[in-house]
Amino acid sequence: MTPLALLGRLGAATLGLLAALGRLSTFVVSTFSHMLRPPFYGREVLNALLQVGWLSLPVVGLTAIFTGGALALQIYAGGARFNAEAVVPQIVAIGMVRELGPVLVGLMIAARVTSSIAAEIATMKVTEQIDALVTLSTHPMKYLVAPRVLAGLLTVPALVGIGDIIGIMGGYTVATQNLGFNPATYLVNTVNFLEIHDVISSLVKGAVFGVIATTLGCYYGMNSGRGAQGVGRATKSSVETAAVLILAANFVLTGVFFSL
């Protein structure tokens, strides 16, 4: 390959990436503008809150409790190498609240919610239900997209908060049952060590991840190709992209919150 052809390919790839970013940004702006302007579809919002938030609770709880428990075991074993077993409560708290809580909840939401939103909207597109909405004077961005993204923005921080608490409880259970920690001391250490800043960072991350997960599900669904293959591809791409963007956003947000 000649250097010029290589340069051309690089240019085409860059332009493609920028164009995709542009389309996604336009989509996000349009979503929030529809969220703020009437008419509002209350039933759709309630339904989305239920689907995104309430029904995600079991999977979030299970993820958090096992992660918190494993974290306690690891920190105890690792800490023992330099006689620092006593830091389990503090490290579990900070690890869950700052990082693992938001990231794992975000990824579970990407797996559970992004995929189902993408598949549902893509199927609606393929079966002309989106066109039917338009002919019935209902804007798909307002009726389908805005309620789901709003639900992500509102419920995922709550899910993260609950995940944080359940994760700490998982660590507490393992530490007090198996590792011989005193329950009262464990709780006091946890509460005294955590700062409000840690909790706020956790919830903000949750809100951002919630918006990423729901928006990408909607975006890929609305831009789905034809047929069963189109739906499959939209679903796969939505989850992939949402997961990667959640991890990337987590890195950026951690930098913003803790190194500035």
Add this chain to the structure above:
Amino acid sequence: MTDMTKPAMIEMKSVHKAFGANQVLRGVDLSIARGSSMVIIGGSGTGKSVMLKSVLGLITQDSGQILVDGKDAGKGHSSRDRDAFLARFGMLFQGAALFDSLPVWQNVAFRLLRGSLKRPKEEAREIAIEKLRRVGLKADVADRLPAELSGGMQKRVGLARAIAAEPEIIFFDEPTTGLDPIMSGVINDLIREIVVEMGATAMTITHDMSSVRAIADNVAMLHGGKIRWTGPVGDMDASGDPYVEQFISGSAEGPIEAVR
């Protein structure tokens, strides 16, 4: 051409549309008189659906003009104008495009439950049941989900939804595709009756000749991205146009390529 004594409800002037390198419409000129029933025939993939969707603004034409009731269909719409514009239309989609998350009556009354035509739920339900009855369905289907209905029943529900808000213009996209001959006949007769009793302007696309004879006042044949022939349905058999003749007879021999 069409009846010149009545003003045109829909007028397409030199409409062009391409998807990438694929030039689908190459200058479509067509006029549909108010209160008349126009049927567009043509092979699969000749752009009949594109024509229909461009009148609704679901697809924007590359060049040319589309006038609905003398006003430009695509230009300068605020969302309220667009709402009012779309409120004049009803459309029956090829696969019925019913919303599968909503029960039948809420599908039929979709437009009456939200937006500018919103009315009390009880009243909307009554209208829905009345429209269901009009298309030959009993009130007990009202609370079922679309997935529980046969293809013919789904088409009827789609038809009831299209006429629920008493539109002035109704579009039928391949109304008999996927139905057995008897059910096709029933749907054709229903369409004809409803269009006549509502006094609506109708535009139907189909490749089913029995639909053409049952529904049409006027026929237009789309071929090669242009209107090849148009005239009253009675003149169709004596059109003298080899393309129309081949289409009516369904022969593999003739000017239309059998492999497309």
